[in-house]
Amino acid sequence: MSLEKLANIIFPSVHKTPEYYIEKYPKRNLKEGAKVTRYAPSPTGFQHIGGVFAALVNERLASQSEGVFYLRIEDTDQKREVEGAIEDTIQTMNNFGMDFNEGMTGQETSKGEYGPYRQSERAGIYKTFAKDLVAKGLVYPCFCTPEELTALREKQIAEKITPGYYGEYAKCRNLTPEEAIAKIEAGEEYILRLKSPGNIENRVEFHDLIKGDISFPENNQDIVIIKGDGLPTYHFAHAIDDALMRTTHVIRGEEWLSSLPIHVQLFEILGFERPQYAHIPTIMKNDNGSKRKLSKRKDAEAAVSYYKEVGYPTVSVIEYLLNIINSNFEEWREENPTADYHEFQVDLDKMSKSGALFDIIKLNDVSKNVISKMKADVVYDNYIAWVKEFDAEMYELVAANEKMSKEIFNIDKEGPKPRKDYAKWDEVKEKVFYFFDELFYKETAEQVELPKTLTLESAKEIIKVYVNKYNVNATSQEEWFEDLKAIGAELGYCANRKEYKANPDQFKGMISDVAGAVRAALSHRSNTPDIYTIMSILGEDKVKERFEKFLEV
Numbered sequence: 422m423s424l425e426k427l428a429n430i431i432f433p434s435v436h437k438t439p440e441y442y443i444e445k446y447p448k449r450n451l452k453e454g455a456k457v458t459r460y461a462p463s464p465t466g467f468q469h470i471g472g473v474f475a476a477l478v479n480e481r482l483a484s485q486s487e488g489v490f491y492l493r494i495e496d497t498d499q500k501r502e503v504e505g506a507i508e509d510t511i512q513t514m515n516n517f518g519m520d521f522n523e524g525m526t527g528q529e530t531s532k533g534e535y536g537p538y539r540q541s542e543r544a545g546i547y548k549t550f551a552k553d554l555v556a557k558g559l560v561y562p563c564f565c566t567p568e569e570l571t572a573l574r575e576k577q578i579a580e581k582i583t584p585g586y587y588g589e590y591a592k593c594r595n596l597t598p599e600e601a602i603a604k605i606e607a608g609e610e611y612i613l614r615l616k617s618p619g620n621i622e623n624r625v626e627f628h629d630l631i632k633g634d635i636s637f638p639e640n641n642q643d644i645v646i647i648k649g650d651g652l653p654t655y656h657f658a659h660a661i662d663d664a665l666m667r668t669t670h671v672i673r674g675e676e677w678l679s680s681l682p683i684h685v686q687l688f689e690i691l692g693f694e695r696p697q698y699a700h701i702p703t704i705m706k707n708d709n710g711s712k713r714k715l716s717k718r719k720d721a722e723a724a725v726s727y728y729k730e731v732g733y734p735t736v737s738v739i740e741y742l743l744n745i746i747n748s749n750f751e752e753w754r755e756e757n758p759t760a761d762y763h764e765f766q767v768d769l770d771k772m773s774k775s776g777a778l779f780d781i782i783k784l785n786d787v788s789k790n791v792i793s794k795m796k797a798d799v800v801y802d803n804y805i806a807w808v809k810e811f812d813a814e815m816y817e818l819v820a821a822n823e824k825m826s827k828e829i830f831n832i833d834k835e836g837p838k839p840r841k842d843y844a845k846w847d848e849v850k851e852k853v854f855y856f857f858d859e860l861f862y863k864e865t866a867e868q869v870e871l872p873k874t875l876t877l878e879s880a881k882e883i884i885k886v887y888v889n890k891y892n893v894n895a896t897s898q899e900e901w902f903e904d905l906k907a908i909g910a911e912l913g914y915c916a917n918r919k920e921y922k923a924n925p926d927q928f929k930g931m932i933s934d935v936a937g938a939v940r941a942a943l944s945h946r947s948n949t950p951d952i953y954t955i956m957s958i959l960g961e962d963k964v965k966e967r968f969e970k971f972l973e974v
């Protein structure tokens with residue numbers, strides 16, 4: 422009776438029972454094998470690539486099984502909340518191709534029958550369960566002050582005892598309900614703790630869908646379940662939310678693995694069926710030979726915004742993450758070069774158990790592939806959207822030269838081995854600048870790249886002749902090259918490597934020098950797509966003009 426009285430004094434306005442909520446949120450009516458998963462971020466306003474990674478695993482597994490993927494906002498630590506963070510999260514996940522079937526839909530709005538989906542709006546639910554546990558003697562108020570807890574900890578450390586609030590050190594667990602009531606009535610502050618029935622001598626066996634079979638000692642700590650502000654801790658909220666929202670698979674970062682003993686215990690005490698767990702590896706980075714966590718402070722690529730700023734298509738990032746999730750994605754991609762990534766089946770069994778290594782070089786490879794397979798029109802649309810936001814000069818030029826830009830993006834696209842020029846949009850300008858007079862003529866003589874075997878003077882001599890003799894009507898790369906060789910021969914440049922090697926003194930150089938001169942005159946660069954194509958895109962007038970201006974360099 423006195424426990425019940427204690428429960429009523431702590432929670433005078435809680436009148437519902439756990440059964441009420443258990444009935445209110447019935448088991449979902451889904452087809453066999455359908456997975457209910459969630460993304461459950463704290464609204465701190467920073468979108469970490471690890472969040473997209475975790476969300477993607479959850480979203481894929483739900484979607485593949487025709488289940489439910491929902492968004493729950495874990496805002497019980499209200500100090501960390503940042504304005505607009507919920508909308509930002511939704512927007513980010515949408516950008517990365519993920520839609521939530523259920524949960525928060527905006528800062529204040531949500532959809533679905535299992536809400537509220539924001540923990541700060543669920544206080545009444547947590548309190549109902551906490552009250553029930555107080556009445557059962559499984560949860561108790563703790564009046565220890567922060568100073569007392571620090572002193573306890575220091576004493577334990579000094580005596581080489583495992584620190585914490587447990588067993589004989591859990592002073593308040595032995596208060597009688599009457600004593601506790603007296604303290605509350607005297608106005609003492611308190612929090613609520615679990616009276617842990619665990620014994621570290623016992624081990625709990627557990628199967629994690631990624632880590633496999635694991636076992637750990639039972640939790641014996643009297644963990645906090647409701648804080649001084651009346652809100653639950655992550656542990657308590659997680660157990661109640663995932664049970665009532667009927668989550669079938671809790672797929673979260675491996676930093677939570679060490680809390681599993683607590684969670685297993687909470688599910689038992691609350692009488693809930695436990696969901697399946699999968700703890701995904703933390704995204705690591707190779708830093709001078711040693712692996713470390715991708716850090717929000719040190720690594721630009723930890724922030725989701727980075728990928729947009731430098732211009733990775735989101736599909737590239739998604740495909741790269743799928744590579745990390747399941748290494749067989751790469752093989753699948755090779756076998757299905759044009760398939761939508763949604764057709765790939767994500768499989769937790771195939772996920773690496775230890776740290777997932779984040780590798781920008783690999784991301785670039787994946788992205789070059791992705792872009793190389795996009796039609797020129799699509800490249801154009803993506804690029805113009807990016808420059809519009811990040812490069813005003815390029816935006817103007819590309820928008821004013823739509824036709825030419827599409828031709829540029831179409832260079833060597835249609836063949837079986839499309840060019841792989843760019844991994845991200847911020848690499849485009851340097852590779853295509855010469856098509857645009859405004860950028861091309863800004864360059865100085867020092868920026869002109871020539872074959873090592875050719876001086877600027879010799880290059881000009883070649884162009885002086887070439888500009889008047891070249892076949893403006895060449896209709897193929899082959900025809901153009903024959904013409905180049907003929908002009909080269911007249912000028913004393915050899916078209917045949919063997920012949921040249923045999924008698925180098927008889928020639929001024931090789932045909933590659935002639936090509937190099939033409940290439941430099943048109944582009945200032947030594948490494949470009951084939952010259953014939955560049956000339957076709959620039960058109961006769963511009964080509965002539967460039968040759969003439971080259972003679973003045």
Ligand code: GLU
Pocket residue numbers: 460461462463495659671672673674677
């Ligand atoms: N709010 C927790 C976090 O952001 C969620 C962990 C989970 O998915 O359960 O780490």
